[in-house]
Amino acid sequence: MTKTKKMDCSWSSYFSSSSLLLFLCFFSFDIINAEFNLTTISFDEGYTPLFGDGNLVRSPNGRSARLLLDRFTGSGFISSNMYKYGFFSANIKLPADYTAGICVAFYTSNQDVFEKTHDELDFEFLGNVEGKPWRFQTNLYGNGSTNRGREERYRLWFDPSKEFHRYSILWTAKNIIFYIDDIPIREIVRSDEMKLDYPSKPMSLYATIWDASNWATSGGKYKVNYKYAPFVSEFQDLVLEGCPVDPIQELSATDCFESDARLETADYSVITRKQRLAMRRFRQRFMYYSYCYDSLRYPVPPPECVIDPAEKERFRDTGRLKFGGSKPKAAKRRRSRRARRGRVQVVAAAEDPDM
């Protein structure tokens, strides 16, 4: 079954100030599988509230949840179990209109258990001023490698506040894949050289919305404007696959053989040739920052980086694009610890240059 997804240009005012407009309107993906074969669960089957209780609103049938941010608090939920290897996925819709300063995060972490040596895999959606599109980044940490951020930043080919799209993180012993719908947008293949920077301890799934005024939009230039509150993000068709593991007794504990085998043979564990092409197209057209090409930050790229000479051509030595979008400002880069609402720490990425 072949399905072509064409970008909807009706929201093109989104990009009206951008020379990317024409380019984006001709963008399309040819993908073999329209959807993965997934088993969805209810909120209570897999998750518990994390913070901002009143701002976590479950749907009457328990199949979906909304996370709200207002002037008093953000909110979040967490998986009831920790998993060693898994597939974490949800259909997500982000807040609309003026969303500067907001961060919606969908990620796995074990920072609550391993404060100094935590592992983490991130989708972080960064709000924007009205009329400017959401952007997002992916990142990973292993065994507390917080001084070695591995951020990539991207635009989207659709408006994530208008439609639900599925965002997924696959984590196996061999690789990590970030997906949007059935399009793999980033794959990290485990290599021996990565050592413990590759996440290796059981992690929980987190979903949060929080005020990231000092970081999310143009490096903190635009704050959350609570005139537009509450900001609502919706999560539905929740999927948690993998082996539930007690993080402390990990060694003596569960036999994960069966669930690991199920993970590794699932449709989302195999990147088809068409999907690989779609991944390359996505990365060529929508990635605007990669730590792998940021040679000021990493004179020697981290070991998992696959340097594509043609791709490298497109980036400056700051890891930012040479062309496309607006001009990057001078590389004013900060990497400081930020408190993430809800007990979690995150290391801020490179400042967003594209406003």
Ligand SMILES: *[C@@H]1O[C@H](CO)[C@@H](O)[C@H](O)[C@H]1NC(C)=O
């Ligand atoms: C989908 O997955 C279920 C169980 O995970 C399996 O029983 C079923 O055969 C799968 N369907 C397809 C079309 O692969």
Ligand SMILES: *[C@@H]1O[C@H](CO)[C@@H](O)[C@H](O)[C@H]1NC(C)=O
């Ligand atoms: C993880 O990092 C900590 C602190 O840097 C180190 O002591 C520990 O040995 C590392 N874990 C493993 C399994 O090597």
